Amino acid sequence: MELLEFARGPALKVALVVFCFGVLWRLVGTVLLRFHPHLSVPRNGFFKSFMLGLAVAGSRSWPYRRFIVRTGYGEALGYSYHIGLFLVILFFAPHVLFIKSLFGVSWATLPSSIVTIIAVVTFTLLLAVLFRRLAYSVLRKLSNFDDYFSWFVTTLVIVTGLMATAHFGARYETLMAWHILSFDLLLIWFPFGKLMHAFYIFPSRMINGYFLARKGAPS
């Protein structure tokens, strides 16, 4: 079995199995955890609290105006590379074909050259994100292996993808195998590291907002 076949076949299958198991395990386990009982009388009903929770999920995801000078750079970086990642993952034709082969759904794609430019920009932003993490002492002290490894597996997928597109460094099939293997690694790491924030971030903000609204302290 060639490396590319291994990457597209058994390795991908194992990675998807681990990913699905891990994500569902953590999501269901977290959702079913016991919440602290609220002993006070609810200030808002379920529906209003729910809607306010949704609003909090949105408002807390936007930079806070008073701190914009201090946090703006980091937030702009974060949003930019996330948007870049989404565009590359969801609108590159081979990626859509990959998704179609698994789930049977597909959609319009962007020209490969545009996606390549976006990927290069995203890679540059990821380097800036790492530099910022290393350069700011507070951020550096808050960082652990999880932060760096999550950055590594994400960046590795982008780098190997760019190498495959540019046919740089090895034969195309080898580069493509590296790219898919790096994606397999990302899938395996995803549920157990901070990449899981992709599933947690908005529901957790929404739930916080919901409870605050129930207590009569919507923000």
Add this chain to the structure above:
Amino acid sequence: MTTAKRLETIEDVLTANGVSRRTFLKFCISTASFMALAPSMSTVIAKELLKARRPSVIYLSFQECTGCLESLTRSYTPSVENMIFNMVSLDYDDTLMAAAGKQSEEALDTVIKENYGHYMMVVDGAVPLGNGGVYNTQGGKSAVQILTDSAKGAAAIVCVGTCSSFGGIPLAHPNPTGAVPVSDIITDKPIINVSGCPPIPAVITSTLVHYVTLGVPALDAHHRPLAFFGNTIHDRCYRRPFFDEGKFAKTFDDEGARNGWCLYELGCKGPTTYNACATTKWNEGTSFPIESGHPCLGCSEPNFWDRNGSFYAPLAAGLISSVAPIGEAAGAGAAAGVGTAALSRLRNRAKVRQRATEKQTSKEE
């Protein structure tokens, strides 16, 4: 095939056939160009060809469909490639030769004996090893025996076609005859693989010329001449701009197909296939499969019949036959989540009870 009087050098043959110096030099220049050699190498080829002895060639056919030989005989005729047949002495080819049976076997023995250590072997077809090699026999000898015996005195072996180079279709799953490529059996001779199903005629003949004039050409990891197998079909495909623009044919009869857009989504294996189809083309440079509207099958690559899933599955598609295990894993994950949460709640309840008991005890004290 074994002529009564063999002309000594290629120059002798060319002179005897009335080939002009201009025609000969044009041939040398085009050969150098085919092989992506420096322009100055055409003069080297010319000098070497003129003084080279016509090497004796033994063409052996094993598990094959004769498509490779068909391809070779459709070399641009009458053109420079056809001259190659005047430059080598094709002394044994059981498909082309007039002799048959015992006479042809004697011819093979004679050629080997007379040219021991100097002849070139061209092999077409995979070699079956299953059940002692009974699936392919000639004159009571198995293919593996003929190959082993003939290879002993060969200067080099050129494997023509994917079957002899990598096993090809005979090696495809479930490989009932135990077919293997030549390189699995012969390990002590220079082997040049000219793969393809079939290979491009000009690639076969140019490789032979290179061997006659300059020796074994630069080879890739699969022992294929780099000059022809150094780039992927995708790299040189005229439809590549459509790939870059994200314009793909979705079916064989949609607007994209009619407009000649990229066939990647229809399973084209061009990105992982190394061959000269997109540049040298077929039928006197007329076209190649992609130009005719069909995706590349990747026929010049090892294990081509079984690799990459279906011929019509895109390269980017996962090679996962069933998503059931993934669904089962999701179900198991959800169950594990329920279990973990239940365990957490039980522990939490036990802690609350313990705290209440401790509080009660401290109050009583």
